[in-house]
Amino acid sequence: MYNDILTYLPYKSSFLFIDNISALDKDGVTGDYTLRKDAFFYEDHFRNNPVTPGVIITEIMAQIGLVVLGIHLLISENGEAGLMDEGSFPLLTATDVSFFKMVLPGEKVIVTSKKQYFRFGKLKCLIEMRNGAAELIAKGIFSGIIKNAGIKNKAS
Amino acid sequence: MDRTTILTELKKVLAPYTENKEMLDGISEETDLVKDLKINSANLVDIIIDAESKYNIEIDLDSAEKMYKVGSCIDVIIDKMNLSA
Numbered sequence: 001m002y003n004d005i006l007t008y009l010p011y012k013s014s015f016l017f018i019d020n021i022s023a024l025d026k027d028g029v030t031g032d033y034t035l036r037k038d039a040f041f042y043e044d045h046f047r048n049n050p051v052t053p054g055v056i057i058t059e060i061m062a063q064i065g066l067v068v069l070g071i072h073l074l075i076s077e078n079g080e081a082g083l084m085d086e087g088s089f090p091l092l093t094a095t096d097v098s099f100f101k102m103v104l105p106g107e108k109v110i111v112t113s114k115k116q117y118f119r120f121g122k123l124k125c126l127i128e129m130r131n132g133a134a135e136l137i138a139k140g141i142f143s144g145i146i147k148n149a150g151i152k153n154k155a156s
Numbered sequence: 157m158d159r160t161t162i163l164t165e166l167k168k169v170l171a172p173y174t175e176n177k178e179m180l181d182g183i184s185e186e187t188d189l190v191k192d193l194k195i196n197s198a199n200l201v202d203i204i205i206d207a208e209s210k211y212n213i214e215i216d217l218d219s220a221e222k223m224y225k226v227g228s229c230i231d232v233i234i235d236k237m238n239l240s241a
Binding site for chain 2: 119122124143
């Protein structure tokens with residue numbers, strides 16, 4: 001387990017979508033999350049018919065696949081000194097995701113991310129999400145930066 | 157390779173990253189990738205990587221930071237091609 005890295009994440013409880021990190025190295029990461037049945041979005045999405053929103057699926061993939069791997073890479077390069085300070089946060093810069101299966105309340109999802117590159121502060125990965133039966137839920141290309149840690153001439 | 161040739165080739169490199177196709181057709185060395193072509197600033201990294209593979213060069217962080225205008229991209233590409241020649 002590599003759960004020590006979770007202490008570096010900048011999210012609070014209702015928007016933290018990672019339970020465990022089971023594999024982590026410079027080329028990729030695997031982690032899982034079990035959707036809480038009492039999560040805030042199920043009451044409204046949809047009325048009397050709770051289904052995990054695509055944006056939440058995307059967020060789970062980004063938190064495990066980009067943010068955890070990105071923090072790991074920054075620590076590997078620069079030690080903890082290279083990490084985010086109070087004024088910085090991870091920003092998603094592009095996603096291209098396809099969805100194959102619905103995710104219902106209480107389901108466990110497993111996210112695997114493979115690094116395509118990490119250069120000039122930008123991390124780009126191919127990320128897949130599968131369910132407990134290893135069926136594909138979603139797959140896509142994600143990119144992100146950590147604001148304050150990237151190249152100059154960034155959008156602010 | 158002269159600057160005009162590289163500028164023409166850069167249009168193809170930039171095309172997937174800009175919505176502003178009219179502006180792309182008329183680019184000059186003064187065209188700013190983010191301000192004029194409205195390129196997502198994080199995609200500058202992809203443009204640098206595409207330029208590296210097209211010209212078989214390696215672009216370091218100091219050079220990458222200069223590449224915000226078409227003209228400065230051409231400067232860096234020529235500079236790095238001379239290094240590897």
